[in-house]
Amino acid sequence: MNFFDTLVSRQDMIQTAFLEHIYLSFIAVAIGIAIALPTGILIARYRRFAEPIIAVTAIFQTIPSLALFGFLVPLLGIGSPTALIALIIYALLPILRNTYTGITGVDGSVIEAGRGMGMTRTQILRQIELPLALPFIMAGIRTATVLTVGIATLATFVGAGGLGDIIYRGLQSYNNSLVLAGALPVALLAIGFDLILKWIEKRTTPKGLKL
Amino acid sequence: MIRFEGVTKQFPDGTEALKKVSLTFPSHQLTAIIGPSGCGKTTLMKMVNKLEKPTQGEIYIDEKPITDLEEVELRRKIGYVIQRIGLFPHMTIKENASLVPKLLGWPKEKIASRIQELMELTGLDPDTYLERYPLELSGGQQQRVGVVRALAGDPNIILMDEPFSALDPISREQLQDELRNLQQTIQKTIVFVTHDMDEALKIADTIIVMRKGQVEQVGSPAEILGNPANDFVRNFIGVERIQRQRPFGDKNLSEFVSLFKEDGPDDIQEVSGTISVKEAFEVLEKSGQSHLAIRVGHNRRVYASERELLKAALLKEEGELV
Numbered sequence: 053m054n055f056f057d058t059l060v061s062r063q064d065m066i067q068t069a070f071l072e073h074i075y076l077s078f079i080a081v082a083i084g085i086a087i088a089l090p091t092g093i094l095i096a097r098y099r100r101f102a103e104p105i106i107a108v109t110a111i112f113q114t115i116p117s118l119a120l121f122g123f124l125v126p127l128l129g130i131g132s133p134t135a136l137i138a139l140i141i142y143a144l145l146p147i148l149r150n151t152y153t154g155i156t157g158v159d160g161s162v163i164e165a166g167r168g169m170g171m172t173r174t175q176i177l178r179q180i181e182l183p184l185a186l187p188f189i190m191a192g193i194r195t196a197t198v199l200t201v202g203i204a205t206l207a208t209f210v211g212a213g214g215l216g217d218i219i220y221r222g223l224q225s226y227n228n229s230l231v232l233a234g235a236l237p238v239a240l241l242a243i244g245f246d247l248i249l250k251w252i253e254k255r256t257t258p259k260g261l262k263l
Numbered sequence: 264m265i266r267f268e269g270v271t272k273q274f275p276d277g278t279e280a281l282k283k284v285s286l287t288f289p290s291h292q293l294t295a296i297i298g299p300s301g302c303g304k305t306t307l308m309k310m311v312n313k314l315e316k317p318t319q320g321e322i323y324i325d326e327k328p329i330t331d332l333e334e335v336e337l338r339r340k341i342g343y344v345i346q347r348i349g350l351f352p353h354m355t356i357k358e359n360a361s362l363v364p365k366l367l368g369w370p371k372e373k374i375a376s377r378i379q380e381l382m383e384l385t386g387l388d389p390d391t392y393l394e395r396y397p398l399e400l401s402g403g404q405q406q407r408v409g410v411v412r413a414l415a416g417d418p419n420i421i422l423m424d425e426p427f428s429a430l431d432p433i434s435r436e437q438l439q440d441e442l443r444n445l446q447q448t449i450q451k452t453i454v455f456v457t458h459d460m461d462e463a464l465k466i467a468d469t470i471i472v473m474r475k476g477q478v479e480q481v482g483s484p485a486e487i488l489g490n491p492a493n494d495f496v497r498n499f500i501g502v503e504r505i506q507r508q509r510p511f512g513d514k515n516l517s518e519f520v521s522l523f524k525e526d527g528p529d530d531i532q533e534v535s536g537t538i539s540v541k542e543a544f545e546v547l548e549k550s551g552q553s554h555l556a557i558r559v560g561h562n563r564r565v566y567a568s569e570r571e572l573l574k575a576a577l578l579k580e581e582g583e584l585v
């Protein structure tokens with residue numbers, strides 16, 4: 053069967069898988085941001101906790117993704133929560149590390165000026181550190197998103213759906229068109245998110261830094 | 264007035280940056296702190312706005328111990344020009360300069376007119392620069408903005424940590440002159456850290472010479488030059504500079520007319536332009552007044568304060584400043 057026929061005949065299935073895929077990735081990144089951003093801000097303030105916390109997230113990151121899904125199944129069973137938790141774990145490190153390096157990378161003289169002028173810690177964080185770290189934070193979110201979109205392909209193995217379903221089915225039935233019908237959207241999603249987030253990244257770079 | 268009483272600062276790593284320092288910075292005067300690198304100038308200055316805290320001793324501002332003062336509030340009332348400029352790169356010049364008045368809750372129009380005025384005072388055209396970002400300015404312009412930002416909230420005390428250190432000699436001289444003129448109008452209590460003796464001699468009312476966390480001498484530029492307290496101070500000033508001052512202190516006042524001011528107060532002692540610079544110093548001191556009137560030619564009078572006399576004493580040849 054040719055590729056376009058496959059697309060048409062399996063349209064509903066592909067569409068559902070596509071939406072599931074976006075949903076999984078989106079929720080994982082959103083929760084990843086909700087956890088990693090404040091943690092990054094905290095460890096930038098209390099630096100002695102930075103190394104151990106980043107080290108722990110880095111260890112999670114090095115576990116091969118399929119293995120991580122495998123570890124989680126005995127603990128949490130099969131289904132979307134398991135897939136989500138695995139994806140969140142992967143999304144954490146890039147956001148955490150970039151938030152931390154973005155904030156700690158702000159020039160000390162600028163912070164000292166802020167303190168010397170009588171800004172409170174919160175004012176320094178909001179008006180100086182975060183705006184100056186924003187391009188880094190956005191880059192972290194972009195990396196996390198692209199990573200998550202890729203790894204979400206494995207969600208099918210814990211019964212959480214997504215475009216991996218299509219690929220897996222295609223592989224099992226030796227149907228190359230079907231494999232392609234799953235793989236192509238994943239690639240496009242990753243590239244699309246990358247482009248959009250790069251654009252946002254540029255937009256959030258403070259004007260004074262673009263010179 | 265800012266007063267240090269037995270202030271010692273020991274950093275957690277054991278470095279003793281200040282050792283039982285007792286000092287006074289008189290109100291409405293520019294006091295320069297000078298000394299070799301690492302002698303504790305920055306540390307001393309940062310104690311005034313509580314960026315560093317003494318391990319012993321106390322600092323008083325107008326006789327109030329600063330330990331009792333809330334630090335954020337205190338800092339908003341003290342202008343601070345830091346050693347490495349530290350402008351906020353993501354904010355325009357206007358936003359940078361407005362920061363403290365905004366923190367103080369000034370109304371918008373008042374902030375705008377204040378910034379406008381200070382920009383003009385420091386020689387920066389507001390229309391050209393207010394909307395620019397720091398990176399679009401030259402080093403010298405950035406330092407001026409640093410000064411504008413420190414003055415914006417109309418603080419009574421201004422701390423300046425080597426504010427002109429990164430400049431070429433010409434801009435540097437220019438900013439020193441501007442600061443001096445500015446100080447004549449605004450009359451703030453300024454603490455000015457430098458490691459450049461010429462700069463200190465030129466702009467300070469009082470000079471504090473430091474070494475290794477201790478004060479070696481406190482005095483007016485003329486006192487420091489004319490009467491160095493010990494070998495360290497003498498070496499620090501430079502034998503050359505002292506010797507240069509002597510012979511030229513013997514020159515006649517009339518040779519330096521271009522340095523003196525055309526206007527001055529009435530009712531002050533008048534001297535003839537034919538007396539030496541050195542004699543003029545003595546007359547000025549005895550008169551107890553701020554200025555001396557100098558008669559040159561038949562009916563021309565020029566005016567000199569200690570500063571102008573000092574300039575004359577330091578001048579190598581006509582028109583060339585040492």
Ligand SMILES: Nc1ncnc2c1ncn2[C@@H]1O[C@H](COP(=O)(O)OP(=O)(O)OP(=O)(O)O)[C@@H](O)[C@H]1O
Pocket residue numbers: 274275276278279280298299300301302303304305306307458
């Ligand atoms: N946070 C710190 N921890 C430990 N030692 C410090 C700290 N800050 C300064 N010092 C030490 O205290 C001493 C005085 O430092 P300070 O910065 O006051 O010198 P300075 O006179 O301003 O020098 P410079 O002319 O180079 O700016 C130095 O020996 C310095 O190494």
Ligand SMILES: [Mg+2]
Pocket residue numbers: 304305306346424
């Ligand atoms: Mg210093």
